[in-house]
Amino acid sequence: MSDVSCYVRLDDKRVKCYGRISxxxxxxxxxxxxxxxxxxSDDIQVIVKKEQLDSPPTMYSTIHFTAEKKRSPDGLTxxxxxxxxxxxxxxxxxxxxxxxxxxxxxxRQKESQRLLTRKYQTxxxxxxxxxxxxxxxxxxxxxxxxxxPFITFSDCEGGGETFELRSKIPxxxxxxxxxxxxxQVDEETVTSRLLVPTYIFGPxxxxxxxxxxxxxCEFYHYExxxxxxxxxxxxxxxxxxxxxxxxxxxxxxxFIKCLDYLKRDPTELKQFVEYSFAxxxxxxxxxxxxxxxxxxxxxxxxxxxxxxxxxxxLCERHFGKPTFVYGYPSKIKSFYMxxxxxxxxxxIDDEPLQICESVDLLVPGIGELCGGSIRExxxxxxxxxxxxxxxxxxxxxxxxxxxxxxxxxxGGFGMGFDRFVMLILGVDxxxxxxxxxRYYKC
Amino acid sequence: MSDVSCYVRLDDKRVKCYGRISxxxxxxxxxxxxxxxxxxSDDIQVIVKKEQLDSPPTMYSTIHFTAEKKRSPDGLTxxxxxxxxxxxxxxxxxxxxxxxxxxxxxxRQKESQRLLTRKYQTxxxxxxxxxxxxxxxxxxxxxxxxxxPFITFSDCEGGGETFELRSKIPxxxxxxxxxxxxxQVDEETVTSRLLVPTYIFGPxxxxxxxxxxxxxCEFYHYExxxxxxxxxxxxxxxxxxxxxxxxxxxxxxxFIKCLDYLKRDPTELKQFVEYSFAxxxxxxxxxxxxxxxxxxxxxxxxxxxxxxxxxxxLCERHFGKPTFVYGYPSKIKSFYMxxxxxxxxxxIDDEPLQICESVDLLVPGIGELCGGSIRExxxxxxxxxxxxxxxxxxxxxxxxxxxxxxxxxxGGFGMGFDRFVMLILGVDxxxxxxxxxRYYKC
Numbered sequence: 068m069s070d071v072s073c074y075v076r077l078d079d080k081r082v083k084c085y086g087r088i089s090x091x092x093x094x095x096x097x098x099x100x101x102x103x104x105x106x107x108s109d110d111i112q113v114i115v116k117k118e119q120l121d122s123p124p125t126m127y128s129t130i131h132f133t134a135e136k137k138r139s140p141d142g143l144t145x146x147x148x149x150x151x152x153x154x155x156x157x158x159x160x161x162x163x164x165x166x167x168x169x170x171x172x173x174x175r176q177k178e179s180q181r182l183l184t185r186k187y188q189t190x191x192x193x194x195x196x197x198x199x200x201x202x203x204x205x206x207x208x209x210x211x212x213x214x215x216p217f218i219t220f221s222d223c224e225g226g227g228e229t230f231e232l233r234s235k236i237p238x239x240x241x242x243x244x245x246x247x248x249x250x251q252v253d254e255e256t257v258t259s260r261l262l263v264p265t266y267i268f269g270p271x272x273x274x275x276x277x278x279x280x281x282x283x284c285e286f287y288h289y290e291x292x293x294x295x296x297x298x299x300x301x302x303x304x305x306x307x308x309x310x311x312x313x314x315x316x317x318x319x320x321x322f323i324k325c326l327d328y329l330k331r332d333p334t335e336l337k338q339f340v341e342y343s344f345a346x347x348x349x350x351x352x353x354x355x356x357x358x359x360x361x362x363x364x365x366x367x368x369x370x371x372x373x374x375x376x377x378x379x380x381l382c383e384r385h386f387g388k389p390t391f392v393y394g395y396p397s398k399i400k401s402f403y404m405x406x407x408x409x410x411x412x413x414x415i416d417d418e419p420l421q422i423c424e425s426v427d428l429l430v431p432g433i434g435e436l437c438g439g440s441i442r443e444x445x446x447x448x449x450x451x452x453x454x455x456x457x458x459x460x461x462x463x464x465x466x467x468x469x470x471x472x473x474x475x476x477x478g479g480f481g482m483g484f485d486r487f488v489m490l491i492l493g494v495d496x497x498x499x500x501x502x503x504x505r506y507y508k509c
Numbered sequence: 510m511s512d513v514s515c516y517v518r519l520d521d522k523r524v525k526c527y528g529r530i531s532x533x534x535x536x537x538x539x540x541x542x543x544x545x546x547x548x549x550s551d552d553i554q555v556i557v558k559k560e561q562l563d564s565p566p567t568m569y570s571t572i573h574f575t576a577e578k579k580r581s582p583d584g585l586t587x588x589x590x591x592x593x594x595x596x597x598x599x600x601x602x603x604x605x606x607x608x609x610x611x612x613x614x615x616x617r618q619k620e621s622q623r624l625l626t627r628k629y630q631t632x633x634x635x636x637x638x639x640x641x642x643x644x645x646x647x648x649x650x651x652x653x654x655x656x657x658p659f660i661t662f663s664d665c666e667g668g669g670e671t672f673e674l675r676s677k678i679p680x681x682x683x684x685x686x687x688x689x690x691x692x693q694v695d696e697e698t699v700t701s702r703l704l705v706p707t708y709i710f711g712p713x714x715x716x717x718x719x720x721x722x723x724x725x726c727e728f729y730h731y732e733x734x735x736x737x738x739x740x741x742x743x744x745x746x747x748x749x750x751x752x753x754x755x756x757x758x759x760x761x762x763x764f765i766k767c768l769d770y771l772k773r774d775p776t777e778l779k780q781f782v783e784y785s786f787a788x789x790x791x792x793x794x795x796x797x798x799x800x801x802x803x804x805x806x807x808x809x810x811x812x813x814x815x816x817x818x819x820x821x822x823l824c825e826r827h828f829g830k831p832t833f834v835y836g837y838p839s840k841i842k843s844f845y846m847x848x849x850x851x852x853x854x855x856x857i858d859d860e861p862l863q864i865c866e867s868v869d870l871l872v873p874g875i876g877e878l879c880g881g882s883i884r885e886x887x888x889x890x891x892x893x894x895x896x897x898x899x900x901x902x903x904x905x906x907x908x909x910x911x912x913x914x915x916x917x918x919x920g921g922f923g924m925g926f927d928r929f930v931m932l933i934l935g936v937d938x939x940x941x942x943x944x945x946x947r948y949y950k951c
Contacts, residue, residue: 071706071735071746072651085737087704087915105705106653129704129915131737154737158915179907182702191703195654199644209514211548212637216945217659217712217727218672230660232688233673234716240951246674246688257944260624261633262529262571263547264513269712270659274676285659293513295527295573295596304513465621473529473571473600502699503658509682 073105077133081150084111085131087158087183091124098124106188107321115149127158127183175498182502185328190500193325194488197316201268201289201484204311208304210266210291213257215250217270221462228275230284246272249481250290252403252466255442258292258477259469266291268484276507280496281433283485284505292479298424298441301478302391305428305437306344309389309487313339316491331493338388338431345382345390349422350412352377352392355385369415372399373427375434382429389436393426400425402456403466404440405476406448424478433490439480446470515547519575523592526553527573529600529625533566540566548630549763557591569600569625617940624944627770632942635767636930639758643710643731643926646753650746652708652733655699657692659712663904670717672726688714691923692732694845694908697884700734700919701911708733710926718949722938723875725927726947734921740866740883743920744833747870747879748786751831751929755781758933773935780830780873787824787832791864792854794819794834797827811857814841817876824871831878835868842867844898845908846882847918848890866920875932881922888912 074084084102089110092099096117101110113134115124124130131154134147165180174181181187205212218232220242229245250267258265271288293304313336316322326333347355356367356377361384365374373381373392382390397406404423411419424441443449446467450460460467488500498504516526526544531552534541538559543552555576557566566572573596576589607622616623623629647654660674662684671687692709700707713730735746755778758764768775789797798809798819803826807816815823815834824832839848840863847866853859866883885891888909892902902909930942940946 070651071738071742073705073736085704085917103704106703127915129917131917154917156915156917159913162910162914179698179702179910182699188703191655191699192653194656198654202641202644209512211634212640213633214636214729214943214945216943216947217714218947230686231675233675236716236718236949239716239718239949240947244672253945256621257624257633260621261548261630262527262545263515272659274678274681276678276681287656294515296513300513468604468621471601472604473569473598475527475571475573475596475598501656501658503656503695505658505660505682507678507681 074111080136081133082136082147083133083153085129085154086111088124088126088128088130091126100124100130102130103185103188106185106192108324111147113147113149115152119149119152120155122157125157125160126163129154129156129158131155171496171499175496178503187499187502189325189328190488190492190494191502193322193329193492194500196319196322196325197312197488197491198268198287198484200312200315201308203315204308205266205268205291207311208264208291208308210264210293211261213254213265213267215247215253215257215267215269215290217247217272218244219247219253220244221252228273230272230274248273249288251292251479251481252463254290254292254479255477256465256469258294258479259473259475262294262475264291264293278507280498281486282506283497283501284507284509286486286497286501287484289482289484289487290479292477294475294477296441296478297476298393298426298478301439301441301480302344302346302393302426305391305426305439305480306389309428310340312487313491326492329492329494335493336491342388344428345386345388347381347390347392348394349373349392349396350394350415350420352381353415355381359385369412370396370398370418370420378427378429378434379431382434383431388431390429391426392429393424394422395425395427397421397423397452400440402452402458403442403449405443405478406452426480428480430490433486436486436490437480437482439478441476441478444470444474444476446474516553522578523575524578524589525575525595527571527596528553530566530568530570530572533568542566542572544572545627545630548627548634550766553589555589555591557594561591561594562597564599567599567602568605571596571598571600573597613938613941617938620945629941629944631767631770632930632934632936633944635764635771635934636942638761638764638767639754639930639933640710640729640926642754642757643750645757646750647708647710647733649753650706650733650750652706652735653703655696655707655709657689657695657699657709657711657732659689659714660686661689661695662686663694670715672714672716690715691730693734693921693923694905696732696734696921697919698907698911700736700921701915701917704736704917706733706735720949722940723928724948725939725943726949726951728928728939728943729926731924731926731929732921734919736917736919738883738920739918740835740868740920743881743883743922744786744788744835744868747833747868747881747922748831751870752782754929755933768934771934771936777935778933784830786870787828787830789823789832789834790836791815791834791838792836792857792862794823795857797823801827811854812838812840812860812862820869820871820876821873824876825873830873832871833868834871835866836864837867837869839863839865839894842882844894844900845884845891847885847920848894868922870922872932875928878928878932879922879924881920883918883920886912886916886918888916 086102086104090101133150232244267290409419409421428437430436528544528546532543674686709732851861851863870879872878
């Protein structure tokens with residue numbers, strides 16, 4: 068097998084490695100160089116004789132070499148001396164656009180060069196780790212990973228936040244094609260036909276003109292879908308998956324090193340692992356919000372959606388931990404959610420409210436992290452709700468047919484993976500967790 | 510933790526499970542049902558009393574139940590008797606559009622219902638397994654998984670086979686946006702800045718009006734990129750990764766069961782694992798093709814590209830195993846490939862031929878499975894080649910800047926993962942490896 072790694076032990080005394088220079092020190096006759104070899108460990112220090120380099124070394128220059136371990140002249144420490152330079156390629160200081168401790172807003176404009184910094188290298192590494200654990204935990208829960216298509220033929224849920232596709236060839240597809248905003252509708256087909264718990268992990272897209280630190284036009288979307296699950300078990304599953312992933316991160320020494328590089332205190336993550344998440348109904352949430360005395364920008368009202376401000380109040384100030392809010396009014400949620408009973412809460416209002424089996428997970432520092440529901444599996448009711456919401460059942464023929472062919476209750480949730488990574492790493496802008504973020508006006 | 514799996518052991522004697530009915534037998538007073546519980550194992554047989562069901566059972570109906578193991582009346586075997594039906598939902602036989610042993614061409618038109626068949630369920634399961642092993646093997650080789658963007662701003666390589674994106678909001682992005690055809694150009698940035706071996710595994714898109722069994726508009730693309738690698742080591746790495754994945758599949762009992770369900774003989778896969786792949790230069794390939802005496806539709810000619818027919822002759826009839834062909838003429842390959850020497854082969858022609866450090870992997874039954882190269886890391890030469898190929902260096906500013914900022918030789922390859930799955934499973938149409946394939950005129 069060809070060994071492609073950055074650092075190879077040749078024998079007890081000798082190594083071969085490559086990296087970029089991350090610090091330069093000078094001694095008579097020698098350069099003391101720190102070199103970033105991979106992104107898993109601290110930079111290594113090597114000593115190189117002046118005559119081994121044609122010109123003085125510069126920051127970020129590329130070097131490939133063999134080196135030998137030697138005792139220091141005083142015999143106290145071990146030093147790594149470059150034996151042979153296999154390749155050296157300078158980085159002209161005039162080309163360096165980034166500076167030490169440059170604020171993230173500026174670094175974000177140096178999309179390529181920011182990847183030379185420890186911070187962004189660590190984020191990429193940690194992103195990959197979290198992703199690995201997500202797959203591992205999903206499989207431990209018995210979920211089969213499946214693919215949903217990225218090109219779809221419905222302008223999902225009529226939100227209008229989809230990208231449309233054009234080809235140079237007219238009528239390339241029979242219908243107008245869009246980029247997916249969620250794989251759920253197609254995933255339900257697979258979950259239903261195979262009758263197994265599944266999950267999707269793939270990109271979703273939004274043509275949404277938001278420039279906030281939570282919004283990106285492409286992001287990874289995690290979407291489990293489970294047969295015969297009720298709302299209580301769905302919340303339990305969500306909590307178990309999130310705790311599972313974070314626990315695995317906290318048990319991983321390299322991951323802890325990543326948190327250290329990012330100046331993120333691991334104990335801040337323990338709140339997700341050590342305590343049970345709070346669970347309240349939408350109606351209870353409204354009661355808490357209306358009775359608190361806090362003046363919100365938007366007054367909370369039974370029947371209306373919660374704003375980000377309300378969400379953050381509930382999970383940050385009221386409960387101080389991740390909080391499930393379930394049983395939202397049907398009229399503010401998607402058509403595919405299982406319809407519950409309509410009921411009157413005489414403390415609040417004497418109009419009855421139709422609720423659905425939905426659940427959002429609110430998380431301190433983020434607001435909504437996951438949205439989920441039990442799905443409406445009764446064809447007749449589903450068609451009625453579609454009509455109420457102005458959707459044409461003809462656009463959902465396949466989805467409706469599932470409700471006529473051995474239909475059964477099932478449910479699932481969606482989580483924006485990039486936001487989840489932000490949460491774990493304490494990174495406060497979504498454009499920092501992708502090497503090449505895509506956003507409105509980029 | 511909530512147990513979401515299809516089959517739960519309640520105690521030594523009792524199980525709880527759900528699935529779809531896959532066969533129905535009748536005995537006086539009883540139904541003998543086969544039920545597909547998950548897709549990992551053979552269907553289970555259960556016995557249900559007539560009075561436990563309101564109506565006669567039908568194929569594909571959904572059933573959720575608890576059952577108890579009992580000795581058969583003759584005491585010889587163990588039987589599973591349904592204790593309680595928790596949920597039953599019929600599939601009306603009039604709605605069944607698929608038939609036993611329906612040819613794949615017809616099944617493909619029943620996109621949703623084909624997922625009720627063992628064959629398609631097995632393909633989804635095996636796809637996931639192969640994907641898992643791909644990640645495992647990549648990590649064993651020290652490659653870091655990274656993301657490349659799916660929305661890009663260059664009509665890559667000018668091929669014109671890209672989808673363009675439109676938003677309802679005018680000038681949503683600063684430039685015209687397309688869907689990626691390959692993550693390589695952006696991946697090179699990450700590999701170069703981090704100076705670590707990386708890989709991408711994500712969807713790529715093609716607006717290509719081909720309707721062959723090899724072409725799809727969206728497919729998973731595997732793209733490793735390695736610093737300081739030469740062509741010989743790149744071939745060794747490709748071979749090692751492919752062998753690694755297939756070996757892991759062959760060592761997995763569930764995977765062997767999948768092959769069995771698909772009537773695929775596992776010994777056919779041993780050719781990929783047991784022998785070294787062949788390696789020949791492009792020039793040698795042309796000599797073999799011109800000397801064989803076989804009449805090809807397109808006459809092989811030094812300087813021209815190989816056709817699918819040529820490729821298949823080389824790997825199927827001449828070598829009878831996977832075959833690397835390296836050192837293609839520059840003029841038929843991409844601009845980013847490392848330029849080699851131009852040379853004259855006096856046996857063939859007295860015109861010199863400029864070659865590049867490219868390598869294609871040809872595989873029996875498929876033709877080209879992987880395309881790779883060492884990348885041109887010298888800015889000056891890269892710009893010259895771009896001009897020769899009619900590309901505007903302005904569109905590749907970022908790519909060129911990598912060649913001026915500590916540039917170094919590196920290389921990688923791309924593999925269409927869906928084709929790789931076809932190869933392993935012996936599935937002969939790409940539309941059969943995705944649950945919802947996307948293709949020209951679909």
